[in-house]
Every structure is written in structure tokens, then in C-alpha cells.
Amino acid sequence: MNYAVILAGGTGTRFWPFSRELEPKQFMQIIGDKSLLQDTIKRIDGLVLPKNIFIVTNFKYLYEVKHQVAAFRISEANIILEPQGKNTAPAIGLCAQLISRRDKDATLIVLPSDHFIKNINKFRGCLKKAISLASHGLLVTLGIKPQNPSTGYGYIKTGLKKNGYFSAEKFLEKPDLAKAKAYFKDKRFYWNSGMFVWKASTFLEETRKYLPKLHILLSMIRSVDDIEKVWPKIDPISVDYGIMERSSKIALIPAPFYWTDLGSWDAMNALLPKDKSGNVIHADCLEVDSSGVSVFSRGARLISLIGVKDLIIVDTPDALLVCDKHKSQDVKKVVDILKSNKRKEQIAHTTEKRPWGSFTVLQNSDGFKIKLIEISPKKRLSLQRHAKRAEHWVVVSGCARVTTGFKKRLVHSNHSIYVPIGTKHRLENPGVIPLKIVEVQTGSYVEEDDIERFDDDFKR
Amino acid sequence: MNYAVILAGGTGTRFWPFSRELEPKQFMQIIGDKSLLQDTIKRIDGLVLPKNIFIVTNFKYLYEVKHQVAAFRISEANIILEPQGKNTAPAIGLCAQLISRRDKDATLIVLPSDHFIKNINKFRGCLKKAISLASHGLLVTLGIKPQNPSTGYGYIKTGLKKNGYFSAEKFLEKPDLAKAKAYFKDKRFYWNSGMFVWKASTFLEETRKYLPKLHILLSMIRSVDDIEKVWPKIDPISVDYGIMERSSKIALIPAPFYWTDLGSWDAMNALLPKDKSGNVIHADCLEVDSSGVSVFSRGARLISLIGVKDLIIVDTPDALLVCDKHKSQDVKKVVDILKSNKRKEQIAHTTEKRPWGSFTVLQNSDGFKIKLIEISPKKRLSLQRHAKRAEHWVVVSGCARVTTGFKKRLVHSNHSIYVPIGTKHRLENPGVIPLKIVEVQTGSYVEEDDIERFDDDFKR
Numbered sequence: 020m021n022y023a024v025i026l027a028g029g030t031g032t033r034f035w036p037f038s039r040e041l042e043p044k045q046f047m048q049i050i051g052d053k054s055l056l057q058d059t060i061k062r063i064d065g066l067v068l069p070k071n072i073f074i075v076t077n078f079k080y081l082y083e084v085k086h087q088v089a090a091f092r093i094s095e096a097n098i099i100l101e102p103q104g105k106n107t108a109p110a111i112g113l114c115a116q117l118i119s120r121r122d123k124d125a126t127l128i129v130l131p132s133d134h135f136i137k138n139i140n141k142f143r144g145c146l147k148k149a150i151s152l153a154s155h156g157l158l159v160t161l162g163i164k165p166q167n168p169s170t171g172y173g174y175i176k177t178g179l180k181k182n183g184y185f186s187a188e189k190f191l192e193k194p195d196l197a198k199a200k201a202y203f204k205d206k207r208f209y210w211n212s213g214m215f216v217w218k219a220s221t222f223l224e225e226t227r228k229y230l231p232k233l234h235i236l237l238s239m240i241r242s243v244d245d246i247e248k249v250w251p252k253i254d255p256i257s258v259d260y261g262i263m264e265r266s267s268k269i270a271l272i273p274a275p276f277y278w279t280d281l282g283s284w285d286a287m288n289a290l291l292p293k294d295k296s297g298n299v300i301h302a303d304c305l306e307v308d309s310s311g312v313s314v315f316s317r318g319a320r321l322i323s324l325i326g327v328k329d330l331i332i333v334d335t336p337d338a339l340l341v342c343d344k345h346k347s348q349d350v351k352k353v354v355d356i357l358k359s360n361k362r363k364e365q366i367a368h369t370t371e372k373r374p375w376g377s378f379t380v381l382q383n384s385d386g387f388k389i390k391l392i393e394i395s396p397k398k399r400l401s402l403q404r405h406a407k408r409a410e411h412w413v414v415v416s417g418c419a420r421v422t423t424g425f426k427k428r429l430v431h432s433n434h435s436i437y438v439p440i441g442t443k444h445r446l447e448n449p450g451v452i453p454l455k456i457v458e459v460q461t462g463s464y465v466e467e468d469d470i471e472r473f474d475d476d477f478k479r
Numbered sequence: 480m481n482y483a484v485i486l487a488g489g490t491g492t493r494f495w496p497f498s499r500e501l502e503p504k505q506f507m508q509i510i511g512d513k514s515l516l517q518d519t520i521k522r523i524d525g526l527v528l529p530k531n532i533f534i535v536t537n538f539k540y541l542y543e544v545k546h547q548v549a550a551f552r553i554s555e556a557n558i559i560l561e562p563q564g565k566n567t568a569p570a571i572g573l574c575a576q577l578i579s580r581r582d583k584d585a586t587l588i589v590l591p592s593d594h595f596i597k598n599i600n601k602f603r604g605c606l607k608k609a610i611s612l613a614s615h616g617l618l619v620t621l622g623i624k625p626q627n628p629s630t631g632y633g634y635i636k637t638g639l640k641k642n643g644y645f646s647a648e649k650f651l652e653k654p655d656l657a658k659a660k661a662y663f664k665d666k667r668f669y670w671n672s673g674m675f676v677w678k679a680s681t682f683l684e685e686t687r688k689y690l691p692k693l694h695i696l697l698s699m700i701r702s703v704d705d706i707e708k709v710w711p712k713i714d715p716i717s718v719d720y721g722i723m724e725r726s727s728k729i730a731l732i733p734a735p736f737y738w739t740d741l742g743s744w745d746a747m748n749a750l751l752p753k754d755k756s757g758n759v760i761h762a763d764c765l766e767v768d769s770s771g772v773s774v775f776s777r778g779a780r781l782i783s784l785i786g787v788k789d790l791i792i793v794d795t796p797d798a799l800l801v802c803d804k805h806k807s808q809d810v811k812k813v814v815d816i817l818k819s820n821k822r823k824e825q826i827a828h829t830t831e832k833r834p835w836g837s838f839t840v841l842q843n844s845d846g847f848k849i850k851l852i853e854i855s856p857k858k859r860l861s862l863q864r865h866a867k868r869a870e871h872w873v874v875v876s877g878c879a880r881v882t883t884g885f886k887k888r889l890v891h892s893n894h895s896i897y898v899p900i901g902t903k904h905r906l907e908n909p910g911v912i913p914l915k916i917v918e919v920q921t922g923s924y925v926e927e928d929d930i931e932r933f934d935d936d937f938k939r
Contacts, residue, residue, distance in 0.1 A: 036783075307812050320796070321824045323496075323813045326803035327790065336780070339794065341801060343786035352767050353783045364781045381841040382851060387875040389849065389917055391842060411873045411895050413919040415847040433921045435871050435895065457849055457919045459873040461893045 021150060022071040022125050022219075023063050024114040027056055027084060027132040028101055032354040032365075033283050033347075036338035037317060041367045045133040046083050049287055056084070056132040060091050062139055066146060067128065073118065074132075075099045075110045082374040082477065099243065102250045107213075108261040109233060109253045112226055113246070116237045119219035126153050127222065129215040129258075135290065137277035145274055149216035152184055157270040158225065159184070159216040160263065162209030163278050168199040171282045171348065173211035173259065176202075177271050187269035190259050209271060211259065212278055221268065229265045230256065284331045284347040288313045302334065311344060317368075338364040374477040375400055376453070388465040392446070394419075394454040399447035401475035408462030408469060410438040412446070417454035420447040443473065481610060482531040482585050482679075483523050484574040487516055487544060487592035488561055492814040492825075493743050493807075496798035497777060500826045505593040506543050509747055516544070516592040520551050522599055526606060527588065533578070534592075535559045535570045542834035542937065559703065562710045568721040569693060569713045571675075572686055573706070576697045579679035586613050587682065589675040589718075595750065597737035605734055609676035612644055617730040618685065619644070619676040620723065622669030623738050628659040631742045631808065633671035633719065636662075637731050647729035650719050669731060671719065672738060681728065689725045690716065744791045744807040748773045762794065771804060777828075798824040834937040835860055836913070848925040852906070854879075854914040859907035861935035868922030868929060870898040872906070877914035880907040903933065 031044030038044045045056045053061065060072060069092045076084050078100050085095060099117070101110060111129055118125045128146060136142050149159040162175055162185070173192055177185035190211065194202060202208040227234040233256070236249050263269060279286050291299045291313070298306060302316030304324065311329040314322055318336045331347055333340040342350065357365035370379040375398040382389040394400070394417075402422065412419070413435040421430050422445040423438055429449075430436050438444045440462060448454035472479060491504030498504045505516045513521065520532060529552045536544050538560050545555060559577070561570060571589055578585045588606060596602050609619040622635055622645070633652055637645035650671065654662060662668040687694040693716070696709050723729060739746050751759045751773070758766060762776030764784065771789040774782055778796045791807055793800040802810065817825035830839040835858040842849040848868075854860070854877075862882065872879070873895040881890050882905040883898055889909075890896050898904045900922060908914035932939060 305813055305816060307809055308806070321798040321822070323798065323800050324802070325800070325809045325813065326806035327801055328803075330787065330801070332801060334799065338781040338783065339799065340783050340785070341787055341790070341792060342784070343788075346768070346786035349767055349785045353765055353785060356765060362781070381849060384875075387915075387917070389841060389851070391849070409893055411917075413871045413921070415844075415919065415921055433869055435897065435919075437895065455847075457847070457871075457917075459875065459895075459917045461873070461875055 020071060020122055020125055021067045022073065022114075022118050022122075022127050023060075023067045024111055024118075024127050024129045025056070025059055025072065025074045025132050026107065026110055026130070027074050027080065028076040028104055028110065029131075029133065031133055033281075033350055034287075035350050035354045035357075036333055036335045036340055036364065037315065039367050040365060041079065041371065042083075043080075043133075044281065046080070046087060049281060050135060050290060054087055055135070055281070056087055057091075058136075059130055059132045059134070060088065060093070062136060062142060063128065063130070063146070066143060069093050070097070073097045073099055073114050075101060075114060077101050077104065083372060096243075100246070102247055104255070105250070105253050106255040107258040108226070108230060108256045109237075109250075111215075111222065111258055112230075112233055112237045113240065115219040115222045115226075116240050117243065119223060120241065123220065125219040126150055127215075127217055127219055129213075129217075131213045131280070134212070134214075134278065134280050135287075139276075141276040142274075145272065145276065146216065148183065149272060152182075152270050152272070153216045153218055153221070156218065156221050156268060157184070158221060158263065158266055158268050159270045159272060160187070161212045161214040161216075161274045162271040163212050163274050165203050165208060165210055168196065168203035169210070170194060170196055170199045171286075172280070174199075174202050175209045175211050175271055176205075177207050177209060184270035184272045187263070187271050190264045209273065212274060213280070214274075215258070222262070225262050225266050225268065230261050233261070282348070284313070284315075284333065284342065284350065285344055286347075288331060288344070288347075313344070336369045373400075374398070376448075378458075383465070386461065386463065386465075388460040390458040390460070392456045392458055394446065394448040394456070396448055396451045396453065399445060399476060401477075401479065402443060402445040402473040404441060404443045404471045404473070405462075405469050406441065406471070407464040408460045409440045410444075411459040411461070412436050412438070413457045413459075415455045415457055417448060417452050418450050419454050419456060420449045421445070422447075445474075480531060480582055480585055481527045482533065482574075482578050482582075482587050483520075483527040484571055484587050484589045485516070485519055485532065485534045485592050486567065486570060486590070487534050487540065488536045488564055488570065489591075489593065491593055493741075493810055494747075495810050495814045495817075496793055496795045496800055496824065497775065499824075499828055501539065501831065502543075502828060503540075503593075504741065506540070506547060509741060510595060510750060514547055515595070515741070516547055517551075518596075519590055519592045519594070520548065520553070522596065522602060523588065523590070523606070526603060529553050530557070533557045533559055533574050535561060535574060537561050537564065543832060556703075560706070562707055564715070565710070565713050566715040567673075567718040568686070568690060568716045569697075569710075571682065571718055572690075572693055572697045573700065575679040575682045575686075576700055577703070579683060580701065583680065585679040586610055587675075587677055587679050589677075591673045591740070593741065594672070594674075595739050595741050595747075599736075601736040602734075605732065605736065606676065608643070609732060612642075612730050612732070613676045613678055613681070616678065616681050616728060617644070618681060618723065618726055618728050619730045619732060620647070621672045621674040621676075621734045622731040623672050623734050625663050625668060625670055628656065628663035629670070630654060630656055630659045631746075632740070634662050635669045635671050635731055636665075637667050637669060644730035644732050647723070647731050650724045669733065672734065673740070674734075675718070682722070685722050685726050685728065690721050693721070742808070744773070744775075744793065744802065744810065745804055746807075748791060748804070748807075773804070796829045833860075834858070836908075838918075843925070846921065846923065846925075848920040850918040850920070852916045852918050854906065854908040854916070856908055856911045856913065859905060859936060861937075861939065862903060862905040862933040864901060864903045864931045864933070865922075865929050866901065866931070867924040868920045869900045870904075871919040871921070872896050872898070873917045873919075875915045875917055877908060877912050878910050879914050879916060880909045881905070882907075905934075
């Protein structure tokens with residue numbers, strides 16, 4: 020049987036300020052109406068049964084993954100949570116271990132969740148060929164014919180070709196430009212796509228050989244309940260470095276489809292149609308004498324451009340990026356600085372998703388905070404209490420069931436209710452349309468960490 | 480006696496998005512802690528008595544002018560309101576007429592309210608010289624030695640020099656670049672600063688000669704009460720075109736101080752100190768490998784720059800400008816487009832000033848609107864009623880006196896009150912600290928024009 024292992028735990032930062040630590044790239048709709056994760060699942064539709072699709076992520080992204088995979092009939096039990104990120108070898112090994120316990124003969128298709136592929140039929144044909152090679156005990160990797168001397172990808176130097184695949188002579192990390200140019204000229208070199216196909220048994224056997232400590236630890240995991248205690252002991256290592264570089268069973272097959280890892284704003288930009296001045300405008304934008312400019316907005320602001328060239332402009336309610344088109348890989352530098360400065364703009368958007376819906380901070384001032392809260396039908400927040408703030412709620416759409424102290428009542432649209440400091444309370448949407456509430460918090464301290472939870476549907 | 484006539488009715492658009500139709504350049508703090516209007520008044524301190532300083536503006540700007548001139552002990556009666564803008568000749572003529580009725584021998588110093596001048600002592604010395612020349616019946620204009628071949632200024636070609644001033648041979652409108660270069664090379668050419676000194680009687684006499692219809696209409700104005708009925712009959716015309724180009728009494732004296740009309744973001748930028756990469760950063764900004772960039776912000780957003788050069792970036796909560804440094808004069812083009820599209824971003828900021836304080840629109844959605852309202856001590860809004868919306872008010876700072884229907888009550892911080900649709904109501908700050916209120920409007924229509932006023936301290 021075929022299984023998919025989709026790696027969806029990464030904190031891709033290259034699309035900041037659209038992507039944030041709490042909303043990484045794989046969950047974003049970048050091209051089309053599906054997220055990259057959803058596109059990844061859709062691409063294997065028919066090749067792998069929904070019950071055999073596993074998604075590796077972590078608790079931070081659990082509710083987003085559940086939400087995004089709901090339409091694909093993937094069971095919640097197939098969402099595997101890593102307590103800590105340990106890079107790709109342990110994540111893949113974990114799935115190989117869990118899956119092989121129920122199906123000794125399982126074939127795994129390992130896919131990153133945040134790449135872009137054009138020509139799905141060729142992709143699927145290629146996977147079928149890989150599955151067939153994997154059945155002979157090979158570790159199959161899909162290699163991408165380089166389209167340019169990119170310094171953004173790892174390379175694989177191939178050896179002999181036999182039986183429709185290449186042997187791998189060497190795995191090479193992201194090169195400098197001079198090396199990349201040499202690799203690009205040499206027909207033996209391929210980009211390392213991070214897509215692999217192998218039997219669970221082959222992978223575990225190679226793990227036993229090359230990463231024996233990991234193999235022992237993985238063998239202690241008999242069900243997901245064991246992950247928590249084993250995981251902290253595992254050393255982080257990538258599958259490329261830990262297995263692929265060392266194994267003699269590598270088979271590279273050239274990918275016959277268009278692929279990009281969408282590693283930067285510019286990589287994404289390259290995929291989008293341009294107007295006659297070479298501009299890509301996805302915003303409320305007024306442009307005068309500008310060319311080669313791409314504007315992406317998640318806010319409502321008017322953006323006006325005068326006489327500018329070759330820029331990428333990304334606007335959100337709390338952060339703006341203005342970047343030279345050819346330097347978008349340096350977004351990483353900005354994110355690193357924001358991270359070390361503990362800036363909230365790196366962590367979350369002003370609109371934050373929650374398992375029960377979302378909220379948007381409209382104003383955060385001394386002594387008060389204003390939020391717009393949206394609660395999905397039939398969902399409720401935790402029963403909670405705040406030590407330092409009171410809350411005023413005005414229902415602007417839908418109907419709320421509100422608990423304050425021992426009282427429960429329905430609060431309809433255009434009505435309001437007051438929650439004094441220190442009162443246990445709960446907000447619930449008993450209806451079938453989204454409930455929207457304006458919340459005005461007042462108090463000496465109005466931050467998220469002033470919360471005491473007594474009961475929570477989402478085990479927080 | 481010396482009088483000042485300060486022209487403060489213009490709708491300067493060059494500093495969009497900081498300037499808006501309702502908040503033009505003259506009221507902005509561009510350099511230092513005073514607005515350009517306040518700097519203009521401060522520059523003549525001691526030369527003209529406060530009771531002799533007249534400010535010409537219109538009703539739209541009345542409360543802003545009152546607010547800005549409060550510290551200068553200028554009487555409200557000295558704020559002259561034009562019912563419609565008629566360009567400079569009628570505005571100056573109006574003041575000449577009103578002032579000469581009380582002081583036949585008055586000397587007028589005519590000053591735009593939105594220019595920048597360095598070296599105030601030289602400016603004052605120059606004015607004194609101009610006043611002395613004006614006493615001989617001359618129309619004195621201050622000419623600026625061109626610093627570059629600017630196409631942004633009108634030019635004056637001087638003739639003979641005698642008794643410390645030049646005669647004017649020709650007034651020239653803003654030239655194209657070729658002409659500007661020729662003017663710049665020729666030492667006889669000066670920039671037309673728009674600053675004039677003359678006796679009211681001289682000016683009115685020249686008006687009688689060259690603009691006889693205007694003279695007749697002005698002579699019908701015996702007090703400010705007459706303006707309203709005369710003004711619509713007046714044809715708009717500039718003082719340069721109507722008087723200066725035709726009169727034989729012109730005396731140009733070269734200005735010995737640094738002057739700019741601050742006609743663009745770049746002109747302002749030129750005045751500001753740069754960091755070692757040539758950047759001017761007045762914002763929460765994270766800059767990587769950028770140079771020659773100026774960033775001005777009136778919002779709270781983080782602005783990040785990567786590898787960009789020679790840009791002017793201006794950020795506000797509802798509009799962003801990204802402009803090539805050398806094309807900032809084209810801001811006018813953007814404003815013209817916004818005007819013809821009736822965009823609100825051309826008219827007002829999200830924070831709008833009112834005679835009683837200000838309000839900020841935080842969210843404007845279908846069926847509801849959220850505002851943060853700030854009411855100055857001892858001020859109150861009009862007694863009003865809305866046909867299509869209810870209002871929820873939460874007091875977050877200060878104390879409100881609220882009228883709803885026939886009831887009056889005090890609402891303290893952390894308390895709220897509800898105003899149903901169709902209820903007459905009034906909001907008042909009886910205290911001595913600003914009153915801050917979060918207003919949630921709910922209803923099918925939540926725009927500003929749904930208001931019926933019954934009593935208003937500000938005669939709206």
C-alpha cells in the first residue's frame with residue numbers, strides 16, 4: 020500500500036510579513052484558492068487513500084492543519100505531532116515506524132508541504148515510476164533539472180544511469196554562486212527537491228545502519244502515545260545529511276514537471292502574470308510611471324507608487340516590506356532581527372487564528388484594548404477569568420451565549436454585556452452563522468497572558 | 480502701523496498622504512515642534528502686534544486655525560473667512576480694505592503660511608527694509624536668488640537697481656527645464672516668493688487701476704458681515720497676474736535668507752539630517768542595505784526595507800506612498816486621481832479633527848463601525864440624533880456627561896451606555912482631562928451623514 024508523509028511543521032519565514040511564526044508558508048494561499056498544504060494533498064488524490072495520508076506537524080499548527088485537511092477526509096489520528104522539531108530524518112522515521120507497525124510492506128511518499136508544482140499528471144506519472152523503483156528496495160529521490168545557477172537549493176551529483184534512474188555520487192549543500200554556475204553547466208547535477216519515495220522497511224533498515232541511535236529510539240515508539248517521552252532524546256538531523264549522503268541505495272529520477280520550493284517573494288512573483296509594465300498588483304493600488312513592481316496586500320490600505328522600479332512591496336496591517344526585487348532572499352535577515360528583538364510582528368498577525376475562530380486587535384493603548392472577535396458556529400472559548408481587566412462585549416452580528424459567574428444568557432445582535440474583573444466567563448456561538456463581537460478591555464494590564472482557564476474544548 | 484496678512488486657506492496637496500484636503504500643509508508640523516502657520520506667526524513676533532495679525536482662511540479650517548493661533552493671543556475676529564477661494568488678489572484686497580478702514584496709513588506684510596525660512600534675523604531685517612520702501616508707495620516683493628534651475632517656482636526678471644531695490648521687468652510663470660536653466664544662469668532672475676510688503680492704500684489704488692471690478696466689489700465691504708454677499712461676485716485672480724505684472728511701482732529686494740516653499744516631499748527631505756547611508760528615518764523602521772531612503776510615518780506599523788535606494792516612503796493608517804526621490808512633485812498626479820475618484824484618502828485621515836476633539840475610525844464593516852472618540856476638556860458634541868444606527872459607548876478614560884432623551888447622567892471610566900436608534904443624545908466632557916470613548920455603531924447604515932443636529936456649540 021502507498022502512504023504519504025507530508026512534512027508540515029516548518030516555520031517558513033521567507034514570506035514575511037504575510038507568513039508569521041504562527042502562520043507559516045505551507046498554510047498560505049499563494050497561488051490559487053488552496054493553501055500549499057492543500058495543493059500538496061490534492062496532487063496525490065487517487066494515488067494514496069485519505070486514510071494513508073499522514074501529516075507531521077506540531078501542536079502550534081494542529082488546529083490549522085485540522086481545519087485545512089477537513090475537506091480531504093483525513094482522520095485526525097493521521098496528524099502526527101512532534102513535541103519538538105528535530106529536522107527531517109526523525110520526522111520521516113517516526114512515520115515509517117508508526118506505519119510499518121500496521122503495514123510491513125508500506126511504501127512512503129515523502130513530500131514537503133510548501134512547494135509549488137505545475138503539470139500534475141507528469142508529477143503523478145513520476146511518482147508511479149518512483150513507487151515501482153522503491154519496491155526494489157531503493158531510496159528514490161526526485162531530482163530537478165536546474166533552471167538557473169541557483170544558490171538557494173542543495174544539489175545532487177549523479178553517477179551512472181541504469182534501469183531508468185541515476186545513482187547518486189554526492190549530495191551538495193547550497194553552493195556559492197561560482198560553484199552554482201559550475202553545477203549548472205554540468206549535466207550531471209540536479210536540484211535536491213526534498214521529495215522521496217521508499218519502502219518504510221528500507222528506510223528503517225538504512226536508519227539502523229547510518230543513524231543507529233535514532234533507530235533504537237524510534238523502535239521504542241509503538242503508538243503516538245510514546246512520542247512524548249522519546250522525542251526529547253532524539254538528536255536533530257536532516258534526512259539528506261543523515262541517510263541520503265551515506266546510503267548506497269539512492270536512485271535519482273529526473274522530475275519531468277515544473278517545480279519550485281517558493282523560497283522567496285521573487286520566486287513566487289516569477290509565477291504570476293504581469294501587466295504590460297511588468298507589474299503584479301494584488302492590492303488597492305494607484306500606480307504612476309512604475310514598472311517591474313509587485314504589490315501584495317493583506318490590509319485595506321491604499322498603496323500609491325510613483326516612478327518606482329523593480330520592487331516587491333508587501334503590506335499587512337502591522338508590518339510593511341519594501342524590498343529590491345533581486346534581494347528578496349534577505350527577508351530572512353529581517354525575520355532574524357525581529358526574532359532576536361522579540362517583535363510581535365514576527366510571531367503573529369493582528370488577526371490571530373484560534374481553534375474557535377479568530378480575533379483582531381484594533382487598538383492597544385494604555386489602560387484599554389479593542390478587539391473584534393469572530394466565533395465560528397457551534398464553537399466556544401474556554402471558561403476563563405482575568406485578574407486585571409474587565410470586558411465589555413457588544414454583539415454586532417449573530418447571537419452569543421454568555422456565561423458570567425453562575426448566570427447564562429443569550430445576547431443578541433446590537434446588545435451588550437459587561438464582564439467585571441475577576442468574574443469567570445465564557446463566550447459561545449450557539450448559532451449557525453459566525454458570531455461577531457466587539458470587545459473593549461479596560462484595566463491596568465490588558466495582555467493575552469492575563470488568563471486563567473477552567474475548562475477548554477481545545478485542551479489549552 | 481504694520482499689519483500682517485497671512486494666507487492660510489490653501490489646500491496644499493504636495494505632502495499627501497500626510498496632508499489631506501481637511502489637513503493641509505500649513506497646519507502640519509514639518510520641521511520642529513510648530514506648524515508652518517505657527518512658524519510664520521512666530522517669525523514676525525515683535526514686528527507686528529498680535530492685534531494686527533490677520534489670517535485669511537475658510538470655515539473648513541476655522542477651528543484648526545483658532546486652535547493653532549491660540550498661543551499667540553490673536554483675536555478670533557482677526558481670522559477672516561473666505562466663503563469661497565478666489566486666489567490671492569481678492570484675499571489680500573479684502574484685508575487691505577478691512578484694515579484701511581480702521582487705519583488709513585496701514586502697511587501690510589503679506590505672507591504665505593506654508594513656507595520654510597532659515598535665519599530669522601535676516602528675514603526680519605529684510606522686512607524692515609521692505610516696510611521702509613513701502614512707505615514710499617512701492618509694491619515690495621521679496622525675490623529669492625535661485626539655488627538651482629527649478630521648474631517649481633515662478634520667476635521675476637529684474638531691471639535697473641536703484642535706492643537698494645530692483646525694478647521688475649517681467650513676471651514669469653513656472654518655466655520648463657530649458658527656460659529654467661537659462662533663467663538660472665542669468666543673474667537678473669529671481670524666484671517669486673509670494674511675500675509682499677505694501678501700504679494698504681497703495682495696493683487698493685493699484686487694484687482700482689488694474690482690477691477695477693474687484694476694487695468696486697471690495698469697496699462694498701465695510702465689515703466682515705458684508706463678505707458673504709459680495710464674495711460670490713468676485714472673479715478669482717492671483718496677485719501676480721492681476722497686479723504685479725501690470726504695476727509700475729514694483730520694487731524687488733533680494734532675500735538674504737534661506738527660503739523654500741516646501742513644494743514637495745523631496746524639498747522637505749533636503750532640509751533634514753541624514754544618517755551615514757543618506758537615510759532619513761522618522762518611523763519604526765528596520766533597514767537592511769538601503770541608502771538615500773526617507774521614511775515618514777504617522778502610523779504604528781513596522782516598516783522594513785531591504786536593498787532599496789533613493790525612495791521616499793510615507794506611511795499613514797489608510798494610505799501608503801512609495802515614491803522615487805526625484806519624482807515627488809508627481810504626488811500631485813496621485814492626488815488629482817484620488818480627487819476625481821472621490822477617494823476618502825484624499826479628504827481626511829482616519830483620525831479626523833473636530834472642534835470638540837477628534838475621532839479615529841478603527842473598523843468600518845457591514846452593519847457596524849468602531850470609533851475611538853476623544854473629547855477635549857469642557858467641550859461637547861452637538862445634540863444629535865441618528866435615523867439608522869444605535870450607538871454603544873464604553874468610557875475608557877475620563878468621565879462623560881451623557882444626555883439621552885430627557886435623561887442626563889455621568890458615565891465614568893469602565894462604564895458603558897447605550898443610545899438606541901432615533902434617540903436624541905449628546906456627549907460632553909465636563910472634566911479637566913481628555914475623555915476617551917470607544918463607540919460601537921450598529922445599524923444598516925453607519926456613515927457620517929446620518930446625523931440630525933439640534934444644537935451645536937460650533938454652529939455646524
